[in-house]
Amino acid sequence: MQGLDAQAVLRISTALAGEIVPVRLVETLLRTALENAGAESGTLALFRHEAWQVRAQARVLDGAVVLTQEGMSFDAGTLPVSIVQAVARSQQHIVVDDARESASLAQDDYIRRRRPRSILCVPLMRQAMLVGVLYLENNLASHVFTPAKAEVLEVIASQAAFALENARLYEELVDQNQQRAQAEEQLRSTLAELERATRLKAMGELVASIVHEVGQPIAAVDTSASAALRWLDRSPPDIGEAREMLTHISRSALRARTIIQGLRAKARNAEPQFAAFDLGEALREAAALVAGALDTMGVTLEMKGLDTPLAVHGDRVQLQQVAVNLLMNAAESMASLAPGPRPLSMACAQGDGHVRIVVEDAGPGIGPEAAQHLLKPLFTTKPNGMGMGLAICKSILDAHGGTLELRPREPTGMRAVFSLPRPAPGHR
Incomplete structure (x- = not known):
């Protein structure tokens, strides 16, 4: 028996050490605990942030282990709260040979309703810190959980506590990395938008400068051209005045071209330094x-x-x-x-x-x-x-x-x- 127990401890410890993803780790823990303890059902409850939460439940149905990891309440509808709290206080495992005959458990709502026979509740300790409890039961027979099995499960629980904490840290790290990746993506998007907004602003300023600076000589061109046409439409045409207006047009066009060249040089930030x-x-x-x-x-x-x-x-x-x-x-x-x-x-x-x-x-x-x-x-x-x-x-x-x-x-x-x-x- 001791040889089998040692092999079971080694096998389960290896299986727990090989899992880092919380969902698979919980499944491995409950499945192997039920198989090695001879339990019909089991519940894993974790103590985090000063509160209890039921992490998962497992049951043996038609020879197969069925696992549920959906949200469940920590109350008498899920497990015997009095036993869990006693284990949490003492930080020692509790074995009940036959709960139906236990006077001390007669007032527990879960025991009265479910009427389990054999019960084993083991604390999950990481150093001196309580991580949670592993609760197992068998409704078919009494005295199922022997001291040897309880000892093996206590060792397994110790290994599971470390594995669960590592998995929690891994889960938090993954979540932090995801948040950081999202923040970095958001930052890249923000910087891209800022760069685009800056370029649009610069372009807008350039356009505004062109409109403001070039508007006056263009208006002068329009005025001079209209005046030149009027001088030419006279009878007889006033060629001298028309020539003068054309000279004004040429000067205004040259001024506009000079302004555009200056703005272009400004947009390029610097003149070439050869x-x-x-x-x-x-x-x-x-x-x-x-x-x-x-x-x-x-x-x-x-x-x-x-x-x-x-x-x-x-x-x-x-x-x-x-x-x-x-x-x-x-x-x-x-x-x-x-x-x-x-x-x-x-x-x-x-x-x-x-x-x-x-x-x-x-x-x-x-x-x-x-x-x-x-x-x-x-x-x-x-x-x-x-x-x-x-x-x-x-x-x-x-x-x-x-x-x-x-x-x-x-x-x-x-x-x-x-x-x-x-x-x-x-x-x-």
């Missing part, structure tokens, strides 16, 4: 700036030909902005792909007095109709896009005497190619 630098080094720095974002999106970046010195003359920061925009556009285009590799490459080639940088992705690509408009301001294929990134890239490259081309890549994806002129020999 200097000689190593483009390969600058592009490696740009790739490092977006490495975290690419990793988050599951994108793998491969760089080719950037270790060889690539001397160019231009604004280092703005050309890095071009590279960052193209890399992020390519990475975002692969967001809708099924889970799997998301390759992205940035390669460099030299020749014919130019440096060519090629950025390729494996996204779904876009149709030829949309491809014609990609470099136009305010045109976008993204749900939340502003349509300014590629337009800004083109304006930067134009200022550097370079070019930007976008075309489909076979079998899927897009290829962005921008080129820059190499400085003449001896140019510093």
Whole structure:
């Protein structure tokens, strides 16, 4: 018997230690307790936050253990409250050989109604802390729960207390991680909305500036044109006055163009500051700036030909902005792909007095109709896009005497190619 009990303890302890998910742990505990104690039914009650809660019940029906883990009340309709409270106070197990003949239990509502025979109630202790109780009963026979079985169940209860606490901590950790993930997702969404709102605000300010600043010269053009027509409609036409109005129109148009150029420079934040630098080094720095974002999106970046010195003359920061925009556009285009590799490459080639940088992705690509408009301001294929990134890239490259081309890549994806002129020999 002792050998069998030792084997039972080892088997159940191993089973309990192997479970971390609370639902499966509770099922393993009640099922093995009923099977090894010879009980007909069992109840697990936990003591948490200074209150009792019935975690689960199990019954043997037609030779099979049926488990219920739905919410049940801790009252006389579920288990003998007096026995559970006595075990909780003493922190010692209680064995009742025949509850029907026990005078001390005659007043318990559960005992009077259910009339169980054999009862075993074991405390679940984690160190000196009460975790709960395991209540077992058998209604068919008395003296079912022998001292040896009670001792085995007490050892099992000790193991179960630790396992239940670990499972509780695991459950709390999972819940915290879920809450953190939800908070992070909400934060990302909020930041995205904030970024969009900021860009819209900036765009709105730019539009407001254009309307305010350009409105006056345009109004002057309209007034001068109307006046010129009136002078020409006279008989005879007053050519001198009409000429003067046309001169006013020309000056107003020039003023409007100057205002627009100034606003465009302001939107770009800075005028190009040209200097000689190593483009390969600058592009490696740009790739490092977006490495975290690419990793988050599951994108793998491969760089080719950037270790060889690539001397160019231009604004280092703005050309890095071009590279960052193209890399992020390519990475975002692969967001809708099924889970799997998301390759992205940035390669460099030299020749014919130019440096060519090629950025390729494996996204779904876009149709030829949309491809014609990609470099136009305010045109976008993204749900939340502003349509300014590629337009800004083109304006930067134009200022550097370079070019930007976008075309489909076979079998899927897009290829962005921008080129820059190499400085003449001896140019510093």
